[in-house]
Amino acid sequence: MSRCLVRGSINIDEFFHVRDIVRAGETTSSTGIERRAGGKGANQAVAVARAGGPVELIGAVGEDGRWVRDQLNEFGVNVDEVAFTDEPTGRAVIQLAESGENCIILFKGANYADVPSRTTLHSLGKPISHLLVQNEIPLSSTLSYLSLAHSEGVSTVFNPSPMPTPAELRAFPWTHVSWLLLNEGEAADLLTALGAPHVTPFEETKEGLPSTPSLLTSYSVVARLSRHPAFSRSVNIVCTLGSAGVLALLPALLNPIYVPAAKLEGSVRDTTGAGDCFTGYLVAELMRQKLATGVELHEAKMTEILRIAVQAAGICVERRGAMESIPTRAEVLERLQSESVEC
Numbered sequence: 001m002s003r004c005l006v007r008g009s010i011n012i013d014e015f016f017h018v019r020d021i022v023r024a025g026e027t028t029s030s031t032g033i034e035r036r037a038g039g040k041g042a043n044q045a046v047a048v049a050r051a052g053g054p055v056e057l058i059g060a061v062g063e064d065g066r067w068v069r070d071q072l073n074e075f076g077v078n079v080d081e082v083a084f085t086d087e088p089t090g091r092a093v094i095q096l097a098e099s100g101e102n103c104i105i106l107f108k109g110a111n112y113a114d115v116p117s118r119t120t121l122h123s124l125g126k127p128i129s130h131l132l133v134q135n136e137i138p139l140s141s142t143l144s145y146l147s148l149a150h151s152e153g154v155s156t157v158f159n160p161s162p163m164p165t166p167a168e169l170r171a172f173p174w175t176h177v178s179w180l181l182l183n184e185g186e187a188a189d190l191l192t193a194l195g196a197p198h199v200t201p202f203e204e205t206k207e208g209l210p211s212t213p214s215l216l217t218s219y220s221v222v223a224r225l226s227r228h229p230a231f232s233r234s235v236n237i238v239c240t241l242g243s244a245g246v247l248a249l250l251p252a253l254l255n256p257i258y259v260p261a262a263k264l265e266g267s268v269r270d271t272t273g274a275g276d277c278f279t280g281y282l283v284a285e286l287m288r289q290k291l292a293t294g295v296e297l298h299e300a301k302m303t304e305i306l307r308i309a310v311q312a313a314g315i316c317v318e319r320r321g322a323m324e325s326i327p328t329r330a331e332v333l334e335r336l337q338s339e340s341v342e343c
Helices: 040-050 063-074 139-151 166-171 184-194 213-226 274-288 299-317 329-342
Strands: 004-007 011-018 032-038 055-062 082-085 090-097 102-107 130-133 155-158 179-183 236-240 246-249 257-259
Touching: 004 040, 004 139, 004 274, 011 063, 032 040, 032 063, 040 055, 040 063, 040 130, 040 274, 055 063, 063 082, 130 139, 130 274, 139 155, 155 274, 166 184, 179 184, 179 274, 184 213, 184 236, 213 236, 213 246, 236 274, 246 299, 257 299, 274 299, 299 329
Parallel strands: 004 055, 004 130, 011 090, 055 082, 130 155, 155 179, 179 236
Antiparallel strands: 011 032, 090 102, 236 246, 246 257
16 A cells, blocks of 8 residues: 655744735734644645545654644644654744745754654555655755665655755755656756756657746756756656646656646635645655556646646645645545536
């Protein structure tokens, strides 16, 4: 049975509601404050669970984060491996504008506390099929888990957010990554850090892509990444494009896959958890299809997986909060069904 392990961050998110994101040198008043559970590791684990995937989270919280651990458990995440430390729980201070846009300051806290390392993923008791990691914990821990997963034949999913330094990106073992999930800004930063690929140019394949300049620019960046020597043509790349949708390049497929953004039933209320929602749903759908490397995929199946993940993120931005805004799979399928009826 497919099962996901998330090794990642757990935060307490403090939301400050503002009219506009504050600028340098400016003081602004907040119209409200909220405290919620968050962290990219925690959010993505909840998204996997809400999508119906068995998921276990390894991380750490302080004594002030017991309620966060309890909430994760209520959402269906196995928290047996979430440790308590003397450090305070990680924090995210989030400005949330009326437009739904946000900016975030992170405090690492317990996310950087010592969590016992492992010599094998099999010690968790139940077989792991997919490992999901981000970059809100020590990079050394992320690398350790990627190495273990790669050596044990576990599919690995890496969401490099926040982005590592250029030096860290150049030294990163990309061949240990099965799936790379990032946004268009991160893709451009990664390409800059790695340098343009030194390969023989070939005619770009754009079949199935709308011919909008911004999308073609994003495709050019992702295409150059996909054939960079560091990836050895083994990494499946999925790039989110915000309101423009998502673009995927898989070495096993001839053409790129593009899925437009979901149609919203209301206004954008909060984009904080959208990326994590998309990531967790994508992993859960890969698990559901029992897909690991992408070699087993065909275009129609991958398109359907992306449609579900995109729709989940669309529902997410219509709601306030991060993990609380993540819909159930039943809600996502109902929305997709209603859209197909309207068409």
